[in-house]
Amino acid sequence: MPNDEKPTTSVWTRPRPRQREHLTREQIVAEAIRLLDAEGVEELSMRKLGTRLGTAATSLYRHVANKDELIELVVDDVYGEPDVPTVVDxxxxxxxxxxxxxxxxxxxxxxxxxxxxxxxxxxxxxxxxxxxxxxxxxxxxxxxxxxxxxxxxxxxxxxxxxxxxxxxxxxxxxxxxxxxQTEQEWVAGLRPAFDEATQEHPRLRAGSSAxxxxxxxxxxxxxxxxxxxxxxxxxxxxxxx
Amino acid sequence: MPNDEKPTTSVWTRPRPRQREHLTREQIVAEAIRLLDAEGVEELSMRKLGTRLGTAATSLYRHVANKDELIELVVDDVYGEPDVPTVVDxxxxxxxxxxxxxxxxxxxxxxxxxxxxxxxxxxxxxxxxxxxxxxxxxxxxxxxxxxxxxxxxxxxxxxxxxxxxxxxxxxxxxxxxxxxQTEQEWVAGLRPAFDEATQEHPRLRAGSSAxxxxxxxxxxxxxxxxxxxxxxxxxxxxxxx
DNA sequence: TCACGTTAGCGCACGCCGTACGCACCTTGC
DNA sequence: GCAAGGTGCGTACGGCGTGCGCTAACGTGA
CATH class of the missing domain: 1.10.357.10 (Tetracycline Repressor, domain 2)
Structure with missing residues (x-):
């Protein structure tokens, strides 16, 4: 172990001054939503989220207990978006x-x-x-x-x-x-396969072809x-x- | 690498005669459903499924293209369960x-x-x-x-x-x-937390406490x-x- | 001003995961 | 008896969530 010789940090390989801009739970949640919107749920990983925030994945665990809790926070955050009428009549x-x-x-x-x-x-x-x-x-x-x-x-x-x-x-x-693809392209591209698959169930085809x-x-x-x-x-x- | 000396298998460490009972797609799907019912979706892994079938995880890939396809098969299999009336009146x-x-x-x-x-x-x-x-x-x-x-x-x-x-x-x-827990135990255990959480929203409590x-x-x-x-x-x- | 307790960030490591690849073997058709 | 093709599997790769313990920055009171 050559690391034992130097006291873990040498003058030459200083890890970096690393100014500490505080991570917050709000930032993490907001960036997670951006990542989810952009790439979908299976692309959300703690490592990737950490990278996007310019931090190590494990740092996130100071602010959220685990990935499930992060998702809970993210879901409730999104629930804040809808405009819900409060006047009752x-x-x-x-x-x-x-x-x-x-x-x-x-x-x-x-x-x-x-x-x-x-x-x-x-x-x-x-x-x-x-x-x-x-x-x-x-x-x-x-x-x-x-x-x-x-x-x-x-x-x-x-x-x-x-x-x-x-x-x-x-x-x-x-x-x-x-x-x-766009929705229209995708629908058009699927039509042949759909038509073939529904040959035995013509009823399934009626409405969509109308x-x-x-x-x-x-x-x-x-x-x-x-x-x-x-x-x-x-x-x-x-x-x- | 000592393995280079023996031609990958030695007389002493013969892998085992291994009788080959054929795996089928139906068996794999059926066992996957049993595993899913017993342990839930996050416990389904190809390795675990392989173990339950007495085979290696990678052997499953001879019968299903990948895990997503397996889930497609599993879902459609379950769709075969409901009794759906076919007489129309x-x-x-x-x-x-x-x-x-x-x-x-x-x-x-x-x-x-x-x-x-x-x-x-x-x-x-x-x-x-x-x-x-x-x-x-x-x-x-x-x-x-x-x-x-x-x-x-x-x-x-x-x-x-x-x-x-x-x-x-x-x-x-x-x-x-x-x-x-049983459903009744769980409901009873959650009640204090629920009551506290709904203190600001008494309407949410009305129906359930009735x-x-x-x-x-x-x-x-x-x-x-x-x-x-x-x-x-x-x-x-x-x-x- | 300085020492000290607290805490955020992080490197490392562990045990999982899905699955690509290629070899060894069995089964089948001749 | 043998060639061909298919099946099971060992190995390996890159990724995952996250526990652990260290370092260094920060906030506080003397």
Whole structure:
């Protein structure tokens, strides 16, 4: 061991003065979101995140307990993005709920990697932003006139729909992003394989070929709005009965 | 390198006669499902799976291209479990759809690790079982009287609800399973932390404390049925209009 | 001004992971 | 009996999360 001769640091190989600009948890979370947005969840590693922050991977562990905790923080941070109406007015609940649902979908499409985590929110790691959102949404259902024992179920129904469709869309967009193509190119390229695969199930083909010329993003927007309206119709029917 | 002296195998260290019982893709998929059910998705590694099959990890690559492909196969295999009604009768569509949705939820609760993959089914890897299920479900909506351009949207709405609620439930049950407790113990243990966290958001507490004495599994079953009925109410309203 | 306790950053190491490669062997068809 | 092709597997590579213990900068009170 030649290192034993010199006292671990020699004058010539000084490690470097290294000015210490403090790392903060906020910086780490923000950079993690940038990395996730740019490269997806499987490209997030503590080493890569450390490099981007100009620090060693292990330094991050002074600020977050482990990678799972980092993801909890990141998810709640993203939950701070949606604009959630806080004024309650029993006659406008449907508008407010539609707005919130639309914001949640937009949030998921901006950060598709968040989709698989969405299911756990409200159950496992209840961050402050997620709690604020849930509470505001619940207030709308309360104002709409849902009894206390049904409010939770109504909100769960809506959230399940939003999470489900956003999860599916996010997965779809992630695949396209990895392919490096635009959505329209990707859809066009997949068509032959799709047609062949659905030869035994012609019903699966009917709807999609009907709107072959419509912009795919428009189709997704319409589908989301259609389902949201059906869910809210079903919930509203409970109030008039 | 002493290994250079002997021609890689010596008489004394014969590797072993090794009778070759053929590995099959079906065996690999079946064992992967057992491992996933028992230990969860983060415990599935090719090495561990190989060990369980009495073989080397790298041998698996003769039968599946890579781990992602294995997961595709595993997911489609699980999609073969639900009992999906194939007889179509326009007057009984709601019963048939309810049955299918219930089966899909049960499938997800038996295999909670499948939840994050659910969103991609029908978009990315379209296995034969998943396609059979989608086609049969679509037939029910067709028989119900949905026009061709609306069938797809109706099915997507239902699937989004089912995927969303199953994802949330699966995440919740996975956490409990990792804790080694029963669902009731876990809920009881979490209550103090939950009460404290919701002090600023009393609305979030109202519903859950109302049914403090009801068995948690019963609550989940009721919630699923409630939301499913609302979604189907909303869809059915389109048919009578 | 200085000494000292606290703490952030980091080098190293460990035990995992997915999987590419090429060799040794078994099975099959002639 | 033998050639050919396919199957299992040992080895290795580069990457991962993260525990450990050291160094050096910082904040504080004397």
């Amino acid at each position: 029993g006659t406008r609940w449907r508008t407010a709920v539609t707005h919130t649902a639309t914001e949640l979908r937009a949030m998921t499409l901006r950060h598709p990697w968040i989709a698989p985590e969405l299911g756990q929110v409200g159950l496992v790691h209840i961050g402050p932003n997620a709690m604020r959102m849930s509470s505001a949404l619940l207030a709308q259902f309360e104002a709409a006139g849902f009894p206390a024992d049904e409010m939770d179920q109504a909100m769960a129904t809506l959230m399940a729909y939003v999470i489900g469709i956003a999860t599916a869309e996010a997965a779809y967009l992630s695949v396209i992003a990895r392919s490096g 709107q072959q010329d419509v912009h795919p993003q428009r189709i997704r927007d319409d589908n989301f709005a259609y389902g949201l309206d059906r869910v809210l119709d079903g919930l509203a029917a409970r109030l008039t009965a | 326009g007057t009984r569509w709601r019963t048939a759809v309810t049955h299918t949705a219930t089966e899909l939820r049960a499938m997800t609760l038996r295999h909670p690790w499948i939840a994050p993959e659910l969103g991609q089914v029908g978009l990315v890897h379209i296995g034969p079982n998943a396609m059979r299920m989608s086609s049969a479900l679509l037939a029910q909506f067709e028989a119900a009287g949905f026009p061709a351009d609306e069938m797809d949207q109706a099915m997507a709405t239902l699937m989004a609800y089912v995927i969303g609620i199953a994802t949330a439930e699966a995440a919740y049950l996975s956490v409990i399973a990792r804790s080694g 049914q403090q004495d009801v068995h948690p599994q019963r609550i989940r079953d009721d919630n699923f049925a409630y939301g499913l009925d609302r979604v189907l109410d909303g869809l059915a309203a389109r048919l009578t209009a």
